[in-house]
Amino acid sequence: MNITSLSNDPVEWNDIAAFLAIARHGGLSAAAREIGSSAATLGRRMRALERQLNRELFVRQSHGYDLTIDGRRLLADLAPAEAVIARATAPDPQGALPVVRIAAGTWTMLALTDHLTRITGASPDLRLRLLQGEDVLSIPRREASIGFRAKRPTSDGLAARRLRRVTFAPYARADAPDAWIVVRADTRSARWVAERCGAAIAVETDTPRLALDLALNGAGRALLPTFVGDAQAGLGRSGDIIEELTHDQWLVTHNDDRHLPEIRRALNRIADIFG
Incomplete structure:
Protein backbone atom coordinates (compact mmCIF):
# COMPACT_ATOMS: atom_id res chain seq x y z
CA MET A 1 0.00 0.00 0.00
CA ASN A 2 1.46 3.36 -1.05
CA ILE A 3 -0.40 6.57 -0.24
CA THR A 4 1.26 9.74 -1.46
CA SER A 5 0.10 13.29 -0.95
CA LEU A 6 0.26 16.26 -3.26
CA SER A 7 3.27 17.54 -1.31
CA ASN A 8 4.87 14.06 -1.18
CA ASP A 9 4.62 14.17 2.62
CA PRO A 10 3.64 10.81 4.15
CA VAL A 11 0.06 10.49 5.31
CA GLU A 12 -0.22 9.94 9.06
CA TRP A 13 -1.60 6.56 10.11
CA ASN A 14 -3.93 8.30 12.60
CA ASP A 15 -5.61 10.09 9.70
CA ILE A 16 -5.96 6.82 7.79
CA ALA A 17 -7.52 5.18 10.87
CA ALA A 18 -9.92 8.12 11.20
CA PHE A 19 -10.91 7.85 7.53
CA LEU A 20 -11.60 4.13 7.94
CA ALA A 21 -13.72 4.72 11.04
CA ILE A 22 -15.83 7.37 9.29
CA ALA A 23 -16.22 5.12 6.24
CA ARG A 24 -17.40 2.26 8.49
CA HIS A 25 -19.87 4.31 10.49
CA GLY A 26 -21.00 6.68 7.77
CA GLY A 27 -20.62 9.70 10.00
CA LEU A 28 -18.50 11.60 12.47
CA SER A 29 -20.19 10.98 15.82
CA ALA A 30 -19.88 7.18 15.94
CA ALA A 31 -16.39 7.31 14.43
CA ALA A 32 -15.32 9.84 17.06
CA ARG A 33 -16.51 7.54 19.85
CA GLU A 34 -14.56 4.62 18.33
CA ILE A 35 -11.22 6.40 18.14
CA GLY A 36 -11.61 8.68 21.16
CA SER A 37 -11.80 12.03 19.42
CA SER A 38 -14.42 14.69 18.86
CA ALA A 39 -16.61 14.98 15.78
CA ALA A 40 -15.36 18.50 15.12
CA THR A 41 -11.73 17.35 15.27
CA LEU A 42 -12.43 14.47 12.88
CA GLY A 43 -14.16 16.80 10.46
CA ARG A 44 -11.12 19.12 10.40
CA ARG A 45 -8.74 16.18 9.97
CA MET A 46 -10.71 14.82 7.01
CA ARG A 47 -10.73 18.21 5.29
CA ALA A 48 -6.98 18.39 5.81
CA LEU A 49 -6.56 14.84 4.47
CA GLU A 50 -8.55 15.69 1.35
CA ARG A 51 -6.34 18.74 0.74
CA GLN A 52 -3.21 16.65 1.32
CA LEU A 53 -4.33 13.94 -1.13
CA ASN A 54 -5.94 16.43 -3.52
CA ARG A 55 -9.02 14.17 -3.56
CA GLU A 56 -12.59 14.66 -2.43
CA LEU A 57 -13.30 11.62 -0.23
CA PHE A 58 -16.73 12.37 1.24
CA VAL A 59 -20.06 13.82 0.24
CA ARG A 60 -21.13 15.61 3.41
CA GLN A 61 -24.87 15.36 3.91
CA SER A 62 -27.25 16.05 6.77
CA HIS A 63 -27.60 12.34 7.52
CA GLY A 64 -23.86 11.65 7.53
CA TYR A 65 -20.79 11.19 5.36
CA ASP A 66 -21.09 9.25 2.10
CA LEU A 67 -18.01 8.13 0.20
CA THR A 68 -17.22 9.61 -3.19
CA ILE A 69 -15.77 7.48 -5.98
CA ASP A 70 -12.26 8.47 -4.79
CA GLY A 71 -13.30 7.66 -1.22
CA ARG A 72 -14.50 4.19 -2.21
CA ARG A 73 -11.27 3.57 -4.11
CA LEU A 74 -9.21 4.61 -1.12
CA LEU A 75 -11.31 2.36 1.14
CA ALA A 76 -10.77 -0.60 -1.22
CA ASP A 77 -7.01 0.03 -1.18
CA LEU A 78 -6.85 0.33 2.60
CA ALA A 79 -9.16 -2.55 3.59
CA PRO A 80 -6.56 -5.34 3.07
CA ALA A 81 -3.97 -3.39 5.05
CA GLU A 82 -6.47 -2.80 7.85
CA ALA A 83 -7.20 -6.54 8.03
CA VAL A 84 -3.48 -7.36 8.22
CA ILE A 85 -2.95 -4.81 11.02
CA ALA A 86 -5.99 -6.13 12.91
CA ARG A 87 -4.60 -9.68 12.77
CA ALA A 88 -1.12 -8.55 13.79
CA THR A 89 -2.37 -6.61 16.81
CA ALA A 90 -5.07 -9.03 17.97
CA PRO A 91 -4.81 -10.30 21.57
CA ASP A 92 -2.99 -13.57 22.16
CA PRO A 93 -5.47 -16.31 21.17
CA GLN A 94 -4.05 -18.57 23.90
CA GLY A 95 -5.82 -16.50 26.51
CA ALA A 96 -5.60 -13.32 28.50
CA LEU A 97 -2.91 -14.45 30.94
CA PRO A 98 0.08 -12.09 30.90
CA VAL A 99 3.40 -13.66 29.90
CA VAL A 100 6.46 -13.35 32.17
CA ARG A 101 9.78 -14.33 30.56
CA ILE A 102 12.23 -15.76 33.09
CA ALA A 103 15.87 -16.36 32.15
CA ALA A 104 18.06 -18.63 34.25
CA GLY A 105 20.99 -21.01 34.01
CA THR A 106 20.62 -24.76 33.97
CA TRP A 107 20.63 -25.39 37.72
CA THR A 108 18.32 -22.56 38.72
CA MET A 109 15.93 -23.49 35.93
CA LEU A 110 15.95 -27.09 37.13
CA ALA A 111 14.92 -25.88 40.59
CA LEU A 112 12.30 -23.55 39.13
CA THR A 113 10.56 -26.40 37.36
CA ASP A 114 9.94 -28.05 40.73
CA HIS A 115 7.91 -25.02 41.83
CA LEU A 116 6.01 -23.93 38.73
CA THR A 117 2.56 -23.87 40.32
CA ARG A 118 3.89 -21.77 43.20
CA ILE A 119 5.02 -19.19 40.65
CA THR A 120 2.03 -19.25 38.29
CA GLY A 121 -0.50 -19.67 41.10
CA ALA A 122 -2.66 -22.73 41.74
CA SER A 123 -5.30 -21.06 39.57
CA PRO A 124 -2.82 -19.54 37.11
CA ASP A 125 -2.83 -15.77 36.88
CA LEU A 126 0.25 -15.56 34.66
CA ARG A 127 1.97 -17.66 32.01
CA LEU A 128 5.70 -18.37 32.21
CA ARG A 129 8.10 -18.41 29.28
CA LEU A 130 11.25 -20.13 30.54
CA LEU A 131 14.51 -19.16 28.82
CA GLN A 132 17.26 -21.57 29.87
CA GLY A 133 20.87 -20.91 28.99
CA GLU A 134 24.27 -20.11 30.43
CA ASP A 135 24.48 -16.84 28.48
CA VAL A 136 23.15 -13.84 30.41
CA LEU A 137 20.16 -12.32 28.61
CA SER A 138 19.80 -8.55 28.69
CA ILE A 139 17.12 -7.16 31.00
CA PRO A 140 17.61 -3.55 29.73
CA ARG A 141 16.95 -4.73 26.15
CA ARG A 142 13.93 -6.73 27.42
CA GLU A 143 15.35 -10.05 26.25
CA ALA A 144 13.84 -11.34 29.50
CA SER A 145 11.46 -9.89 32.09
CA ILE A 146 13.22 -11.48 35.08
CA GLY A 147 16.73 -12.90 35.35
CA PHE A 148 18.94 -14.56 37.94
CA ARG A 149 22.45 -13.21 38.55
CA ALA A 150 25.46 -14.40 40.54
CA LYS A 151 26.23 -10.84 41.64
CA ARG A 152 24.31 -7.64 42.14
CA PRO A 153 23.96 -5.77 38.85
CA THR A 154 25.43 -2.30 38.58
CA SER A 155 23.66 -1.13 35.42
CA ASP A 156 21.30 1.82 35.70
CA GLY A 157 17.61 1.08 35.47
CA LEU A 158 17.72 -2.38 37.05
CA ALA A 159 16.08 -3.48 40.29
CA ALA A 160 17.62 -6.38 42.23
CA ARG A 161 16.60 -8.52 45.18
CA ARG A 162 19.00 -10.76 47.09
CA LEU A 163 17.99 -14.40 47.24
CA ARG A 164 19.82 -17.38 48.74
CA ARG A 165 23.50 -18.16 49.17
CA VAL A 166 24.62 -20.62 46.47
CA THR A 167 27.34 -23.16 47.28
CA THR A 246 30.13 -19.50 46.79
CA HIS A 247 28.04 -16.46 45.88
CA ASP A 248 24.79 -14.69 46.57
CA GLN A 249 22.03 -15.12 44.03
CA TRP A 250 20.17 -12.04 42.82
CA LEU A 251 16.76 -11.70 41.21
CA VAL A 252 16.80 -8.90 38.63
CA THR A 253 14.18 -7.05 36.62
CA HIS A 254 13.89 -3.70 34.89
CA ASN A 255 13.04 -0.88 37.25
CA ASP A 256 10.24 0.26 34.93
CA ASP A 257 8.67 -3.22 34.97
CA ARG A 258 8.87 -4.24 38.62
CA HIS A 259 5.55 -2.62 39.51
CA LEU A 260 3.62 -4.36 36.72
CA PRO A 261 1.16 -6.71 38.46
CA GLU A 262 2.35 -9.89 36.75
CA ILE A 263 6.04 -9.07 37.28
CA ARG A 264 5.46 -8.16 40.92
CA ARG A 265 3.58 -11.42 41.53
CA ALA A 266 6.32 -13.50 39.90
CA LEU A 267 9.08 -11.69 41.80
CA ASN A 268 7.39 -12.14 45.17
CA ARG A 269 6.65 -15.80 44.58
CA ILE A 270 10.18 -16.58 43.42
CA ALA A 271 11.59 -14.73 46.43
CA ASP A 272 9.37 -16.82 48.71
CA ILE A 273 10.82 -19.99 47.19
CA PHE A 274 14.48 -19.04 46.89
CA GLY A 275 14.84 -16.22 49.40
Whole structure:
Protein backbone atom coordinates (compact mmCIF):
# COMPACT_ATOMS: atom_id res chain seq x y z
CA MET A 1 0.00 0.00 0.00
CA ASN A 2 1.46 3.36 -1.05
CA ILE A 3 -0.40 6.57 -0.24
CA THR A 4 1.26 9.74 -1.46
CA SER A 5 0.10 13.29 -0.95
CA LEU A 6 0.26 16.26 -3.26
CA SER A 7 3.27 17.54 -1.31
CA ASN A 8 4.87 14.06 -1.18
CA ASP A 9 4.62 14.17 2.62
CA PRO A 10 3.64 10.81 4.15
CA VAL A 11 0.06 10.49 5.31
CA GLU A 12 -0.22 9.94 9.06
CA TRP A 13 -1.60 6.56 10.11
CA ASN A 14 -3.93 8.30 12.60
CA ASP A 15 -5.61 10.09 9.70
CA ILE A 16 -5.96 6.82 7.79
CA ALA A 17 -7.52 5.18 10.87
CA ALA A 18 -9.92 8.12 11.20
CA PHE A 19 -10.91 7.85 7.53
CA LEU A 20 -11.60 4.13 7.94
CA ALA A 21 -13.72 4.72 11.04
CA ILE A 22 -15.83 7.37 9.29
CA ALA A 23 -16.22 5.12 6.24
CA ARG A 24 -17.40 2.26 8.49
CA HIS A 25 -19.87 4.31 10.49
CA GLY A 26 -21.00 6.68 7.77
CA GLY A 27 -20.62 9.70 10.00
CA LEU A 28 -18.50 11.60 12.47
CA SER A 29 -20.19 10.98 15.82
CA ALA A 30 -19.88 7.18 15.94
CA ALA A 31 -16.39 7.31 14.43
CA ALA A 32 -15.32 9.84 17.06
CA ARG A 33 -16.51 7.54 19.85
CA GLU A 34 -14.56 4.62 18.33
CA ILE A 35 -11.22 6.40 18.14
CA GLY A 36 -11.61 8.68 21.16
CA SER A 37 -11.80 12.03 19.42
CA SER A 38 -14.42 14.69 18.86
CA ALA A 39 -16.61 14.98 15.78
CA ALA A 40 -15.36 18.50 15.12
CA THR A 41 -11.73 17.35 15.27
CA LEU A 42 -12.43 14.47 12.88
CA GLY A 43 -14.16 16.80 10.46
CA ARG A 44 -11.12 19.12 10.40
CA ARG A 45 -8.74 16.18 9.97
CA MET A 46 -10.71 14.82 7.01
CA ARG A 47 -10.73 18.21 5.29
CA ALA A 48 -6.98 18.39 5.81
CA LEU A 49 -6.56 14.84 4.47
CA GLU A 50 -8.55 15.69 1.35
CA ARG A 51 -6.34 18.74 0.74
CA GLN A 52 -3.21 16.65 1.32
CA LEU A 53 -4.33 13.94 -1.13
CA ASN A 54 -5.94 16.43 -3.52
CA ARG A 55 -9.02 14.17 -3.56
CA GLU A 56 -12.59 14.66 -2.43
CA LEU A 57 -13.30 11.62 -0.23
CA PHE A 58 -16.73 12.37 1.24
CA VAL A 59 -20.06 13.82 0.24
CA ARG A 60 -21.13 15.61 3.41
CA GLN A 61 -24.87 15.36 3.91
CA SER A 62 -27.25 16.05 6.77
CA HIS A 63 -27.60 12.34 7.52
CA GLY A 64 -23.86 11.65 7.53
CA TYR A 65 -20.79 11.19 5.36
CA ASP A 66 -21.09 9.25 2.10
CA LEU A 67 -18.01 8.13 0.20
CA THR A 68 -17.22 9.61 -3.19
CA ILE A 69 -15.77 7.48 -5.98
CA ASP A 70 -12.26 8.47 -4.79
CA GLY A 71 -13.30 7.66 -1.22
CA ARG A 72 -14.50 4.19 -2.21
CA ARG A 73 -11.27 3.57 -4.11
CA LEU A 74 -9.21 4.61 -1.12
CA LEU A 75 -11.31 2.36 1.14
CA ALA A 76 -10.77 -0.60 -1.22
CA ASP A 77 -7.01 0.03 -1.18
CA LEU A 78 -6.85 0.33 2.60
CA ALA A 79 -9.16 -2.55 3.59
CA PRO A 80 -6.56 -5.34 3.07
CA ALA A 81 -3.97 -3.39 5.05
CA GLU A 82 -6.47 -2.80 7.85
CA ALA A 83 -7.20 -6.54 8.03
CA VAL A 84 -3.48 -7.36 8.22
CA ILE A 85 -2.95 -4.81 11.02
CA ALA A 86 -5.99 -6.13 12.91
CA ARG A 87 -4.60 -9.68 12.77
CA ALA A 88 -1.12 -8.55 13.79
CA THR A 89 -2.37 -6.61 16.81
CA ALA A 90 -5.07 -9.03 17.97
CA PRO A 91 -4.81 -10.30 21.57
CA ASP A 92 -2.99 -13.57 22.16
CA PRO A 93 -5.47 -16.31 21.17
CA GLN A 94 -4.05 -18.57 23.90
CA GLY A 95 -5.82 -16.50 26.51
CA ALA A 96 -5.60 -13.32 28.50
CA LEU A 97 -2.91 -14.45 30.94
CA PRO A 98 0.08 -12.09 30.90
CA VAL A 99 3.40 -13.66 29.90
CA VAL A 100 6.46 -13.35 32.17
CA ARG A 101 9.78 -14.33 30.56
CA ILE A 102 12.23 -15.76 33.09
CA ALA A 103 15.87 -16.36 32.15
CA ALA A 104 18.06 -18.63 34.25
CA GLY A 105 20.99 -21.01 34.01
CA THR A 106 20.62 -24.76 33.97
CA TRP A 107 20.63 -25.39 37.72
CA THR A 108 18.32 -22.56 38.72
CA MET A 109 15.93 -23.49 35.93
CA LEU A 110 15.95 -27.09 37.13
CA ALA A 111 14.92 -25.88 40.59
CA LEU A 112 12.30 -23.55 39.13
CA THR A 113 10.56 -26.40 37.36
CA ASP A 114 9.94 -28.05 40.73
CA HIS A 115 7.91 -25.02 41.83
CA LEU A 116 6.01 -23.93 38.73
CA THR A 117 2.56 -23.87 40.32
CA ARG A 118 3.89 -21.77 43.20
CA ILE A 119 5.02 -19.19 40.65
CA THR A 120 2.03 -19.25 38.29
CA GLY A 121 -0.50 -19.67 41.10
CA ALA A 122 -2.66 -22.73 41.74
CA SER A 123 -5.30 -21.06 39.57
CA PRO A 124 -2.82 -19.54 37.11
CA ASP A 125 -2.83 -15.77 36.88
CA LEU A 126 0.25 -15.56 34.66
CA ARG A 127 1.97 -17.66 32.01
CA LEU A 128 5.70 -18.37 32.21
CA ARG A 129 8.10 -18.41 29.28
CA LEU A 130 11.25 -20.13 30.54
CA LEU A 131 14.51 -19.16 28.82
CA GLN A 132 17.26 -21.57 29.87
CA GLY A 133 20.87 -20.91 28.99
CA GLU A 134 24.27 -20.11 30.43
CA ASP A 135 24.48 -16.84 28.48
CA VAL A 136 23.15 -13.84 30.41
CA LEU A 137 20.16 -12.32 28.61
CA SER A 138 19.80 -8.55 28.69
CA ILE A 139 17.12 -7.16 31.00
CA PRO A 140 17.61 -3.55 29.73
CA ARG A 141 16.95 -4.73 26.15
CA ARG A 142 13.93 -6.73 27.42
CA GLU A 143 15.35 -10.05 26.25
CA ALA A 144 13.84 -11.34 29.50
CA SER A 145 11.46 -9.89 32.09
CA ILE A 146 13.22 -11.48 35.08
CA GLY A 147 16.73 -12.90 35.35
CA PHE A 148 18.94 -14.56 37.94
CA ARG A 149 22.45 -13.21 38.55
CA ALA A 150 25.46 -14.40 40.54
CA LYS A 151 26.23 -10.84 41.64
CA ARG A 152 24.31 -7.64 42.14
CA PRO A 153 23.96 -5.77 38.85
CA THR A 154 25.43 -2.30 38.58
CA SER A 155 23.66 -1.13 35.42
CA ASP A 156 21.30 1.82 35.70
CA GLY A 157 17.61 1.08 35.47
CA LEU A 158 17.72 -2.38 37.05
CA ALA A 159 16.08 -3.48 40.29
CA ALA A 160 17.62 -6.38 42.23
CA ARG A 161 16.60 -8.52 45.18
CA ARG A 162 19.00 -10.76 47.09
CA LEU A 163 17.99 -14.40 47.24
CA ARG A 164 19.82 -17.38 48.74
CA ARG A 165 23.50 -18.16 49.17
CA VAL A 166 24.62 -20.62 46.47
CA THR A 167 27.34 -23.16 47.28
CA PHE A 168 29.01 -25.85 45.16
CA ALA A 169 30.44 -29.26 46.01
CA PRO A 170 31.43 -32.43 44.10
CA TYR A 171 28.86 -35.23 44.01
CA ALA A 172 29.10 -38.86 42.98
CA ARG A 173 27.58 -42.26 43.48
CA ALA A 174 29.33 -44.47 46.02
CA ASP A 175 30.52 -46.83 43.26
CA ALA A 176 31.61 -44.12 40.82
CA PRO A 177 35.23 -43.90 39.59
CA ASP A 178 37.48 -41.22 41.08
CA ALA A 179 37.36 -39.07 37.96
CA TRP A 180 35.63 -35.87 36.94
CA ILE A 181 32.68 -35.28 34.65
CA VAL A 182 33.90 -32.18 32.83
CA VAL A 183 31.45 -29.62 31.45
CA ARG A 184 32.83 -27.60 28.57
CA ALA A 185 30.85 -24.42 29.24
CA ASP A 186 31.71 -20.83 30.08
CA THR A 187 30.68 -20.90 33.74
CA ARG A 188 32.78 -20.42 36.89
CA SER A 189 32.07 -23.93 38.13
CA ALA A 190 32.92 -25.52 34.78
CA ARG A 191 36.17 -23.56 34.57
CA TRP A 192 37.06 -24.56 38.14
CA VAL A 193 36.81 -28.26 37.25
CA ALA A 194 38.62 -27.86 33.93
CA GLU A 195 41.55 -26.10 35.63
CA ARG A 196 41.98 -28.79 38.31
CA CYS A 197 40.90 -32.14 36.91
CA GLY A 198 44.17 -32.85 35.13
CA ALA A 199 44.02 -36.27 33.48
CA ALA A 200 41.35 -37.57 35.86
CA ILE A 201 38.51 -37.11 33.37
CA ALA A 202 35.76 -39.69 33.15
CA VAL A 203 33.73 -38.01 30.44
CA GLU A 204 33.20 -34.59 28.87
CA THR A 205 29.96 -32.88 27.92
CA ASP A 206 28.93 -29.47 26.66
CA THR A 207 25.63 -29.60 28.55
CA PRO A 208 25.54 -28.95 32.32
CA ARG A 209 22.28 -30.86 32.76
CA LEU A 210 23.85 -33.97 31.21
CA ALA A 211 26.59 -33.87 33.87
CA LEU A 212 23.94 -34.55 36.51
CA ASP A 213 22.54 -37.49 34.55
CA LEU A 214 26.05 -38.90 34.09
CA ALA A 215 26.74 -38.60 37.81
CA LEU A 216 23.46 -40.35 38.59
CA ASN A 217 24.50 -43.14 36.22
CA GLY A 218 27.81 -43.56 38.07
CA ALA A 219 30.07 -42.18 35.35
CA GLY A 220 32.14 -40.05 37.76
CA ARG A 221 31.83 -37.06 40.03
CA ALA A 222 30.25 -33.79 39.03
CA LEU A 223 30.53 -30.34 40.55
CA LEU A 224 26.97 -29.25 41.36
CA PRO A 225 25.19 -26.55 43.32
CA THR A 226 24.37 -28.05 46.70
CA PHE A 227 20.68 -27.20 46.22
CA VAL A 228 20.76 -29.58 43.24
CA GLY A 229 23.17 -32.24 44.48
CA ASP A 230 21.64 -32.60 47.95
CA ALA A 231 18.23 -33.23 46.38
CA GLN A 232 19.47 -36.30 44.44
CA ALA A 233 18.77 -39.53 46.36
CA GLY A 234 21.45 -41.46 44.46
CA LEU A 235 24.28 -39.00 45.02
CA GLY A 236 26.45 -38.02 47.97
CA ARG A 237 29.08 -35.35 48.47
CA SER A 238 32.50 -36.56 47.47
CA GLY A 239 34.33 -33.47 48.74
CA ASP A 240 33.98 -30.20 50.60
CA ILE A 241 32.12 -27.09 49.54
CA ILE A 242 34.24 -25.02 47.13
CA GLU A 243 34.33 -21.71 48.97
CA GLU A 244 35.68 -19.68 46.06
CA LEU A 245 32.56 -20.52 44.04
CA THR A 246 30.13 -19.50 46.79
CA HIS A 247 28.04 -16.46 45.88
CA ASP A 248 24.79 -14.69 46.57
CA GLN A 249 22.03 -15.12 44.03
CA TRP A 250 20.17 -12.04 42.82
CA LEU A 251 16.76 -11.70 41.21
CA VAL A 252 16.80 -8.90 38.63
CA THR A 253 14.18 -7.05 36.62
CA HIS A 254 13.89 -3.70 34.89
CA ASN A 255 13.04 -0.88 37.25
CA ASP A 256 10.24 0.26 34.93
CA ASP A 257 8.67 -3.22 34.97
CA ARG A 258 8.87 -4.24 38.62
CA HIS A 259 5.55 -2.62 39.51
CA LEU A 260 3.62 -4.36 36.72
CA PRO A 261 1.16 -6.71 38.46
CA GLU A 262 2.35 -9.89 36.75
CA ILE A 263 6.04 -9.07 37.28
CA ARG A 264 5.46 -8.16 40.92
CA ARG A 265 3.58 -11.42 41.53
CA ALA A 266 6.32 -13.50 39.90
CA LEU A 267 9.08 -11.69 41.80
CA ASN A 268 7.39 -12.14 45.17
CA ARG A 269 6.65 -15.80 44.58
CA ILE A 270 10.18 -16.58 43.42
CA ALA A 271 11.59 -14.73 46.43
CA ASP A 272 9.37 -16.82 48.71
CA ILE A 273 10.82 -19.99 47.19
CA PHE A 274 14.48 -19.04 46.89
CA GLY A 275 14.84 -16.22 49.40
